[in-house]
Amino acid sequence: MSLRVFILAGEPSGDRLGGALMAGLKQLEPSVRFDGIGGALMAEQGLVSRFPMDELSVMGLAEVLPKYRHLKRRIRETAEAVLETKPDVLITIDSPDFSLRVARLVKEQSDIRTVHYVAPSVWAWRPKRAAKMAEVIDHVLALLPFEPPYMEAAGMDCDFVGHPVVAEPRATEAEIAAFREAFALSDAPFVLALPGSRRSEVSRLAPEFGGALAGFSIAHPQYRIVVPAAAPVAPLVREALRGWPEGTVLVDPGLFDPSTAKAHKRAAFAGAELALAASGTVSLELAASATPMVVAYKFQWLTWQIMKRMALIDTVTLVNLVSDTRVVPECLGPDCTPQAIAAELEKLAAEPHAQREAMALTMERLGLGGEAPGLRAARAVLERLPVK
Template sequence: MSLRVFILAGEPSGDRLGGALMAGLKQLEPGIQFDGIGDALMAEQGLVSRFPMEELSVMGLAEVLPKYRHLKRRIRETADAVLETRPDVLITIDSPDFSLRVARLVKAHSSIRTVHYVAPSVWAWRPKRAEKMAEVIDHVLALLPFEPPYMEAAGMDCDFVGHPVVAERQATEAEIDAFRSDFGLGDAPYVLALPGSRRSEVSRLAPEFGQALMQFSVKHPDYRIVVPAAAPVAGLVQEALLDWPKGTVMIDPNRYKPDRAKSFKRAAFASASLALAASGTVSLELAAARTPMVIAYKFQWLTWQIMKRMALIDTVTLVNLVSDSRVVPECLGPDCTPANIAGRLAALAVNAGDQLEAMELTMQRLGQGVDEPGLRAARAVLGRLPGN
C-alpha cells in the first residue's frame, strides 16, 4: 500500500520547501500520495491544494484580526481533513500560527505522526517555544546545523537537513556580462544595497542607507550603487532613491518577466564588490554569492528595548552564527547611523578576506556539496517513520 502524506504550507517560502521535499519523497518512495495545502511549486509535484494557500499568508500579521474567524475555520477544516484521511504522516511547514494549531487539533484526536519543517529560533529568543511545540510535534526538520540539540532537549526527534540557500542557482558569467551591459555598469565596482522587502523596513532604512552611501561615495567615487528592489516595495524604493548618490541603478523586477528578473538579481549579487543589507536571511544569499557585507537594521524604540532584554545571542547575522565567527559587521538599533555604516563599508572595501573564509565555511556547514536539502529532508522523514 502506498505511503500517504498530508502536507501543508502557508507562505511562499514554505511552498518552496514543500516542493523540494515532495520531489525528494517521490524519488525515494514511488507511488506516494499527497494531500494538503500548498501553492505552485507543490502543485508541480502533484498536490491538489484543498484551498488557495494565499488565504493563510496573513497569519501572524496585523491583518489577521479581520480574517480571524475565516482562518480559524480553515484551521478546523484542515485538521478535520487530516483526521478523516488518516495519513501515515502530517508534515507542516513553517507558518507556526497555522501549522501548530492544526497539529494540536490532530494530536488531540489521533496518534498520527507529526513532522514540522523549520525549527523555531529558540536559540535566539523565547526558548520555551520548543517545549510547547513538543506537545504536538514528533519530529523536526532543521535548516541550521546547531538546532537539533535544542529540539531534542524538548523531547522531539530532529534532523538537520540543510538550508535551501545551498541549492539555489548562482549566476553564470554570461548572466553577469549581460547584467553589467544592460545596466551600463561596465567594469565598475559597486555596492549592492538591500534596504528590505517590507514597506516598514524600507521606510526606516532607505534614508539611513542613502546617507551612508553618500558618505562612502565621497571617498570612493569609483563605486556605483545597485539596488535590486523587492517587487512589493519597488515604488517606495524608487522614491527613496531621489536622495541617494547620483547614478544609483535600481532593478525593478516588476518591469521584467520573472525569469529575467531572477537572472538580473542573481547577477547583481554575484558581481557586487560589497553589500549593505537589512538584517535577515538575505545574509545567506550574499554568502552563497560570496559577496562581503555589512548588515544594518533600525528598529522601533520599543522593539529594540524588548530585543535587548530577551535576546540570547550577540549577533543577528546567520553567517556569524553558522561560521561561529563575528566577521560580518552589524549596525543595529542606535548604531544604525550613516557614519557607522559608511565606516564599516570603507573598512570592508580594504579587507574582506575574513568574511570570504566565513562565507565558505557557512555554506559548507549548511550542506553545500552534498545531497540537496529536499532529498535529505525526505530521507529524514521516511527514516523516522514507525517500522523503518
Template sequence: MSLKVFILAGEPSGDRLGGALMAGLKELRRDVAFDGIGGDLMEAQGLASRFPMQELSVMGLAEVLPKYRHLKRRIRETAEAVIAQQPDVLITIDSPDFSLRVASMVKAGSNIRTVHYVAPSVWAWRPKRAVKMAKSIDQVLALLPFEPPLMEAAGMDCDFVGHPVVSEPLATAAEIDSFRAQFDLGQAPLLLALPGSRRSEVTRLGPIFGEALQAFQHFHPEHRVVVPCAAPVTDLVRAQAEEWPEDTLFLDPKAYEAEDFAAIKRAAFAASDLALAASGTVSLELAAAATPMVIAYRFQWLTWQIMKRMALIDTVTLVNLVSETRVVPECLGPDCEAEMIAHELDALAKAPELQKAAMAVTMQRLGLGGEAPGLRAARAVLNRL
C-alpha cells in the same frame, strides 16, 4: 499500500521548501500520495490545494485581526481533514501560528505522526517554545546545523537537512559579464544595497541607507550602487531615489519576466564587491555569492527594548552564527545610523577578504556539496516513519 502524506505550507518560502520535499519523496517513494495546502510549487508536484495558500499569507497583528475568525475556521477545517484522511504523516512547514495549531488539534484527536519543517529560532529567543512544540510535534527538520540538539533536548526527533540556499543556482562568469554590459557598468566596483522586502522595513531603512551610501560614495566615488528591488516595495524604493546616490541603478522586477529578473538578481549579487543589507536570510544569499556585507536594521523602539532583554545571542546574522565568527559587522537599533554604516562600509571596502573564509565555512556547514536539502528532508521523514 501507498504512502499518504498530508502536507501544508502558508507562505511562498514554505511553498518552496514543500515543493522540494515533495519532489524528494516522489524520488524515494513512487507510491506517495499527497493531500493538503500549498502554492504553485507544491501544486506542480501533484498537490491539489484544499484552498488557496494566500489565505494564510498574512503577517502582523493589524493584518491578522480582521481575518482571525476565518483563519481559526481554516485551522479547524484542516485539522479535521487530516484526522479524517488518517495519513501516514502530517508535515507542516514553517508558518507556526497556523501549522502548530493544526498539529496540536491533530494530536489531540489522533496518533498521526507529525513533522514540522523549519525549527523555531529558540537559540535566539523564547527557548520554551521548543518544549511547548514537543507536545504536538514528533520530528523537526532543521535548516541550521546547531538546531538538532536543542530540539532533541525538548523531546523531539530532529534532523539537520541542509538550508535551501545551498541548492540555489549561482551566476556564471558569462552571466556576470552580460549583466555588466546590459546596464553599462563597465568594470566599476559595485555596492549592492538591499533595504528589505516589506514596506515597514523600507520606510525605516531606505532613507538611512541612502544617506549612508552617499557618505560612502563621497570617499569611494568609483563605486556604483545597485538595488535589486523586491516586487512589493519597488515603488517605495524608487520614491526614495532622491536620497540615494545619483547614479544608483534600481532594478525593477516588474519590468521583466520572473525567470529573467531572477537571473539579473543572481548576476547582481555575484558581480558586486560588497553589500549593505537589511538583517535577514539575505545574508546567506550574499554568502552563497561570496559577497562581503554590512548588515543594518532599525527596529521599532518597543521591539528593540524587548529584544535587548530577551535575546540569547550577540549577533543576528546567520553567517556569524553558523561560522562561529563575528566577521560580519552589524549596525542594529540605535547603531543603525548613516555615519556608522558608512564607516563600516569603508572598512569593508578596504579589507573585504576578511569575510571570505567565514562565508565559505557557512555554506559548507549548511550542506553545500551534499544531497539537495529537499531530498535530505524526504529521506529524514521516511527514515523515522
C-alpha cells in the same frame, strides 16, 4: 499501500521548501500521494491545494486582525481534513501560527505523526517555544546545523537537512555580463543595497541606507549603487531612492519575465564588490555568492528594548552564527545610523577579503556539496516513520 502525506505551507518560502521535499519523497517513494495546502511549486509536484496558499500569507498584527475569523476557520477546516483522510504523516512547513495550531487540533484527536519543517529560533530568544512545540510535533527538520540539540532536549526527533540556499543556482559569467550590460554598469565596481522585503523594513531602513551610501560615494566615487528590490516592495523602494546618490540602479523584478528576473538577482549578488543588507536570511544568499557585507537593521523602540532583554545571542547574522565567528559587522538598533554604517562600509572596502573564509565555512556547514536539502529532508521523514 502507497505513502499518504498531508503537507501544508503558508508562504512562498514554505512553498519552495515543500516543493523540494515533495520531489525528494517522489524520488524515494514513487507511489506517494499528497494532500494539503501549498503554492505553485508544490502544485508542480502534484499537490492540488485545498484552498489558495496566499490566504495564509498574512504578517503583522494589524494585517491579521481583520482576517482572524477566516484564518481560525481555515485552521479548523485543515485539521478536520487531516483527521478525515488519516495520512501516514502530517508535514507542516514554517508559518507556526497556522501550522502548529493545525497540529495541535490533529494531535488532540489522533496519533497521526507530525513533522515540522524549519525549527523555531529558540537559540536566539524565547527558548520555551521548543517545549510548547513538543506537545504537538514529533519530528523537526532543521535548516541550521546547531539546531537539533535544542529540539531533542525538548523531546522531539530532529534532523539537520541542509539549508535551501546551498541548492540555489549560481550566477554564470555570462549572466553577470548580461546584467552589467542591461543596467549600463560597464565594468564599474558596485555595492549592493538590500533594505528588506517588507514595507515596514524598507520604510525604516531606506533613509539610513541612503544616507550611509551618500557618504560612502563621496569617498568612493568609482562605486555604483545597485538595489535589487523584492517584487512586493519595488514601488516603495523606487520612491525611497529619490534622495539617494545619483546613478543608483534599481533592479525591479516586475519589469522582466521570472527567469530573467532571477538571473538578474543572481548576477547582482555575484557581481557586487560589497553589500549593505538588512538583517535576515539574505546574509546567506550573499555568503553563497562570496559577497562581503555589512548588516544593518533599525527596530521600533519597544521591539529593540524587548530584544535586548530577551536575546540569547550576541549577533543576529546567520553567517556569524553558523561559522562561529563575528566577522560580519552589524549596525543594529540605535547604531543603525548613516554615520555608523558608512564607517563600517569604509572598513569593508579597505579589507573585503576578511569575510570570505567564514562565508565558505558557512556554506559548507549548511550542506554545500552534499545531498540536496529537499532529498535529505525526504529521507529523514521516511527513516523516522514508524514501521507498519
